[in-house]
Amino acid sequence: MGILRLGVIAAVGVALLPSDSEQQEILYNRAALAAHWTMTFCDRNPQTCATTADVWDGFRKKAQFGARLAYDTVMEQLASAQEAESTGAQPPARTLETGTLKPSDLEPQWRGNPRRTAKTPGRLDAKPGG
Numbered sequence: 001m002g003i004l005r006l007g008v009i010a011a012v013g014v015a016l017l018p019s020d021s022e023q024q025e026i027l028y029n030r031a032a033l034a035a036h037w038t039m040t041f042c043d044r045n046p047q048t049c050a051t052t053a054d055v056w057d058g059f060r061k062k063a064q065f066g067a068r069l070a071y072d073t074v075m076e077q078l079a080s081a082q083e084a085e086s087t088g089a090q091p092p093a094r095t096l097e098t099g100t101l102k103p104s105d106l107e108p109q110w111r112g113n114p115r116r117t118a119k120t121p122g123r124l125d126a127k128p129g130g
Helices: 004-015 021-039 046-087
Strands: none
Touching: none
């Protein structure tokens, strides 16, 4: 499905390209100018690129820390599970952290109508005396 979708998008892109050689030349020049303009952005805006590099460096360090934290946590859990499995000990039961909630706070506020019982066997809608 993805290959078909990609093929359709590529076909539409090719169909939209100009067939006139003069229009093709104009499009080619505009594309080359846009690529050059993009590649020389930092030459024209050095302060922006320096600030962006600092932000990116901070983001990269945070991402590395988060990945290392997640990896260490997973490996610690796997190690404790393997240790419990090898010793035959049961892992500690997890309890629901409710904070300041009381057990009555966790109960639903309402319940549906109680289930009706049949007055006549096989009929749930039987009315008394009917």
